Amino acid sequence: MTAPAPRPAEPDPPVGRPSEGERPPIMIRIALAWIGAMVLVAFVAGFLAPYPHTALHLADRLSPPLPFEGANPAFPLGTDELGRDVLSRLMVAIRSSLLIAFAATLISAAIGVTLGFLSAHFRGWVEAVVMVLVDAQAAVPFLILAIAVIAFAGNSVTVFALLLGLHGWERIARITRGMALSAQEQGYAAAVADLGAKPTRIYIRHILPNILSTVIVAMTLNFPEIILAESGLSFLGLGVQPPDASLGNLVGLGRDYIQAAPWLILWPAAIIVTTTLSVSLVGDWLRDRFDSTL
């Protein structure tokens, strides 16, 4: 007699997830490196910048960047019309633009997720109100809304970051609501509710982790748009005010010298393009990674 056989084993499906540990494609690695460099600059701009960003060097006004004739090696990226070091100003601009964009992205994600969950949980008139707000936000051009708010509320970095936080929340609210509803319908959320869990537990511990990947992807798509909105508003003179620098107001101020000193507008514009492109590429790549059906 042999020992009693264990219960016949049910077949084990194969373990392991596809495409884990694979190196990202070269474009994505470049984009990630660029984003890393920008974040690093944002953190150490205060130490790295060779001059204070408001320091004037009137003797060296509009000095061109290095390889060109007449460049001053003390100002490798050139100087502006007041003799301020473009490199220092760029670093400070990256810091303020990234900081504002980052804060605004988090704010819009928080607003979107909260309103999405509220409308999925309460349904009825709460959902109706949220959806009307979503549609209203989607229908009004953001720049016009922003101009109106700044006109009434005045301008400060805080107001500006909060205002930009209103950009894109409606998409995240829609996504969140839809995914929370389907989570309740397909069962795991309902099953936890059937166990007697409170709504806060269901939403924060169960539904949120399941939709987080989608929300993060939506945030990476929102981030470049917020940088562009910030640049646009600062370019129009409504955002970060001189003598403080942001990528947008550097472009705005450089516009007057586009023929005499094109480097003033070229550097910040190039950084805006490269950074937004990098974040978009990484967001696209993340979406493909998270979506197991692709």
Added chain:
Amino acid sequence: MRTLLSLHAVSRSFAARRAAFTARERLVAVRDVSLDIAEGTTFGIVGESGCGKSTLARLALGLLAPDAGRVAFDGIEVSARRDPAWRRRRRDMQMVYQSPLAALNPRRTVGDQLAEPALIHPGQARGSAQELAELVGLSADLLARFPHELSGGQRQRVVIGRALALRPRLVVCDEPVSALDVSIAAQIINLLRDLQHAERLTYLFISHDLKVVRQIAQTVGVMYLGRLVEIGPPDQVFFDPRHPYTEALVSAIPDARRASRKRILLKGDPPRPTADLAGCAFRSRCARAASRCAVEAPTLRSVDGRDVACHFPAPPVREAA
């Protein structure tokens, strides 16, 4: 034996729209259903898709509020208001779902999910995830896996284990094996039976599979369009059906030994269960329907040891064994 769960004249309807620009109508999913389940026994519900089985399950658990009638658990009315009392009540009544993959959180490990009831009801749940895994015959090394890494049968064991973590007295099983292979389904049925004896569980067991219900239930109710049309012990109901719908259901079971038996083929589809459906809901497909059936809805009455809702119940069949 004392009655654990009792439904009295419970009805529930839903608003539905047939098409754009038409008036809303109310579809009655469960109509005037009464049943009692004795503690420690299994009450099986059979019926075709859309007959209201799952709505009945949700009404029994207090997940849905009835429009009329009342549901009582151990003599106390079950409310569907999601207040703290409702949440405490979950410790007594749990559910096993049709699709275990949907009922499990895809991003939490099996061990985490078995431990979840203990976090929701601190101090009220039994032991550890390991104990629960052992109870439902899952090996402990599966606890670190995610639901999609398990087989269907293993997933259903996780769902059962999670339901039993709170030591419930009533477990409502809504088609617990219909998504599983026949051999795995048999294992799960055996597990449910073993657990019923070990834990003194009461089951409301819903299925469209008559054979499965016959294996596990002491009493079976046949449901058609929201009503219970025949209730009785499974041997009586399935071998000697009296309601014409039960007759048709039973005749559809393939059986090699009784190949010569005539099959009753129902014509057409069930009518829409609108509120103004008068008379017997089955009459449009019934061979014995008479003028009385269009006017008066039959109520359950006792016929040869079971209850039948039919004006013209079939005579007893005596088949040679």
